[in-house]
Amino acid sequence: MAWVHKCMIPPAAIRDTCAAMCAELAGPGGTGMFTTPLAPEGQTEATHYISVGLIEDTFAYLLDNPEALAQACQQAGLPVTLAELQAILAACDVSDDQPQAAMARLGLVMLGGE
């Protein structure tokens, strides 16, 4: 198994959808994603969530290939169309960046610190 570093930042509005898809497609290794809230500095309500780290290369491939992702969703019985998946991927920031670099690029900071 090969691992690929990915930084994934979905908007808050589709966070639950993204988390559910990851859990459904990746099983235990994809369960519990997008638990860290982000927002522009000074705001207290999350506008985005982040998961960053190593994922299996097969799932990294899906992030770059909506058609393959749609096929995987279909096989998993997820009721989502290719157009919807393309819209979801377009709304998310997916990169090879380190989290600090990605957050800086998007003008976001972590919430929830004490």
Next chain:
Amino acid sequence: MRASPITARPITASPIAARAISAGQLSPMAEAILPLFTNGVQGVWFDPSDFSTMFQDAAGTTHVTALGQPVGKILDKSPLGKHATCPGATTSRPTIEARVNRLLNSAVTGGGAAPTSWTQPFATGSSAPEASSLYAGETAYVQSGTAQRPFISQDITALANATYQLSMQVESVTGSVQAQLAMLPNSALAGSSFSFPVCEANPSGGATGIITTGKLVATLTISSTSGTVGCRFGLGASGAATGTLKFSRPQVAFNDDQFKNAYQLVNTATDYTDIGAPRYLAFDGTDDWLETAAIDMTGTDSVLAVAGIRKNSDSVQGFIAEFSASFASNAGSFHLTSSLGATPSYGFSSRGSATGALADAMSGYPAPRTNVLTGIGNISGDTAILRVNGAQAVSVSTDQGTGNYGNHKLYIGRRGGTANPFNGRLYGLVIVGAAQSDAIVSALEKHMAMKTGVSF
């Protein structure tokens, strides 16, 4: 502090200890640490330098076999078997690292004019990969120009207040090429600075020193502003240059890394050579953590925690280790923290029934930095001591209430597995639920210093 004799304690069998003993391979340090966990004394001992104790998955079915892999489970090397796992997604697992060179594709292979992971902003003059003259099987880069700029560049994410060493091997050079024309950061970060010490390839030193063959070294110091820095290697880095330069082995390393002068070949973030640098669990500061099953410390009101760490940032109060989901709401808890929000501090806290004592060293420890941290807690004695690199940093005697420590999970890298992520490295962690003598504390700190790559 009460002394705790250990010499008469027998070593309790554990799978790891038994394996080592049967093979006659128990290290002197293991011989010293393992007896601390006998006679009912609870605790943990995590050693990321030992591949045999780590698994890529939380179930513990796929061993860690190489640097750059995720760690979903790390075995407790104490006889108590309080192994730590990450019950979250794969992205929440820390990775096992021994990374020195911050660059990617340091072999500058592929890509024609601009190698993979590199850019060639000006792309004037000529530029081509060529077999290294010095290192068999490695690639060098040959660049020529007449008042031109063929250099290649790679961005790194520079940490606030960090100092980096940039280096490369100049294999041959023609023309009078100044050091700053061969290697330079393109940094727009306010307050950052760059200097060229005297080195093999720059015998006169300074930015305008004329380079010769050998290792070229420069120092980049980042101010309190973090951000992206383009690191330029090759002809024309700071302006138009004339000549021919053949170079190899570009590297950007933390200046305080004891292995900064040893070249590390990096292909990708998860594929690089092991040059013997200390291994660590890398916590990304967003969602990585590990946790153990509950550890029953209800029989003691004393604890010793020793950790080797490097913190990358002070921006969030990062929890290196916390006994319970939250110190604030659980009696019989303690924790080690890497900062207090924006305060460049370290912290150790201990509590019984009362709110507890916060031994926070409030200044003098800005990130990034590498240290051995020791927390010593005693509830009935109202003791909370934080030691940094073997010396006491702060001691407080605030009332901790009554009772013993609890029967809690130990969270590593993130409060309760949900908040306050630690952004940094963990080189090792030993927690012992009993008071220990000064000699044992010192021995554990020296052991952790060796694992961490610091000296004191």
